[in-house]
Amino acid sequence: MTMTDIQLPSNASLSKFSDGTELAKELAHAVGELLREVLANQKDASLTVSGGRSPILFFEYLSRQRLDWSRVRIYLADERCVPIQDLESNEGLVRRHLLKGFAASARFFGLYEPCGSHGKAAVRADRALSGLSHIDVLILGMGDDGHTASLFPKSPNLTEALCPDGAKRCLPMLAPDDPKQRLTMSFSMLRTASRVILSIQGANKLATLQEAVGGASVDDMPVRAFLAHPMQIYWCP
Numbered sequence: 243m244t245m246t247d248i249q250l251p252s253n254a255s256l257s258k259f260s261d262g263t264e265l266a267k268e269l270a271h272a273v274g275e276l277l278r279e280v281l282a283n284q285k286d287a288s289l290t291v292s293g294g295r296s297p298i299l300f301f302e303y304l305s306r307q308r309l310d311w312s313r314v315r316i317y318l319a320d321e322r323c324v325p326i327q328d329l330e331s332n333e334g335l336v337r338r339h340l341l342k343g344f345a346a347s348a349r350f351f352g353l354y355e356p357c358g359s360h361g362k363a364a365v366r367a368d369r370a371l372s373g374l375s376h377i378d379v380l381i382l383g384m385g386d387d388g389h390t391a392s393l394f395p396k397s398p399n400l401t402e403a404l405c406p407d408g409a410k411r412c413l414p415m416l417a418p419d420d421p422k423q424r425l426t427m428s429f430s431m432l433r434t435a436s437r438v439i440l441s442i443q444g445a446n447k448l449a450t451l452q453e454a455v456g457g458a459s460v461d462d463m464p465v466r467a468f469l470a471h472p473m474q475i476y477w478c479p
């Protein structure tokens with residue numbers, strides 16, 4: 243499949259990079275620019291990032307961006323219900339690879355704290371997000387199944403989590419692979435983002451994007467919910 247094969251909606255743009263290093267550098271530069279632009283017009287900026295394996299290099303480069311990080315609030319689009327020390331923890335990932343260098347002075351708001359049950363952890367996170375009225379910059383990833391954040395096809399609560407006007411900011415979700423218990427920002431929370439970048443790597447995800455663009459069911463591929471909104475897509479082989 244060549245890059246020109248994908249017919250994106252008019253509100254989406256696709257940028258191709260030679261490899262993961264170039265993508266990470268360019269994405270970090272672009273996010274740095276976006277945050278500086280927000281901070282030129284607002285007293286602070288909210289950045290919401292996704293976890294997984296591919297953002298690590300992006301986080302490292304983003305931490306080297308020179309801006310007033312003390313005015314940036316960093317949130318997670320989703321989290322695995324594991325201790326921070328667990329290598330699967332997105333909070334652990336952000337603390338190791340992003341909250342350092344110039345970005346060390348940013349304020350970070352984690353999603354997961356052990357509190358008795360998956361449902362209680364989600365209620366706590368939902369309350370903790372009550373101070374987040376809107377997202378200035380949102381970085382999403384995508385799985386081969388078309389999930390984004392932890393909005394997984396077939397997960398319990400998916401219908402509520404995808405409701406555009408849903409009351410909840412965070413819900414408990416189940417991933418098909420371990421750790422299954424996840425917390426995710428809801429679509430109604432994520433859709434407040436003024437600037438959305440989807441960052442994906444590899445041929446499989448390009449094929450998934452093609453499938454997502456070519457279909458309509460958001461339940462089957464939750465990433466579709468975001469394709470109706472302005473979005474930049476960063477991709478490398």
Ligand SMILES: O=C(O)[C@H](O)[C@@H](O)[C@H](O)[C@H](O)COP(=O)(O)O
Nearest residue numbers: 292293294295296383384385391
């Ligand atoms: O916690 C997570 O796993 C992410 O938020 C998730 O939505 C991720 O972005 C995709 O699963 C892609 O993950 P990779 O970057 O590891 O392929």
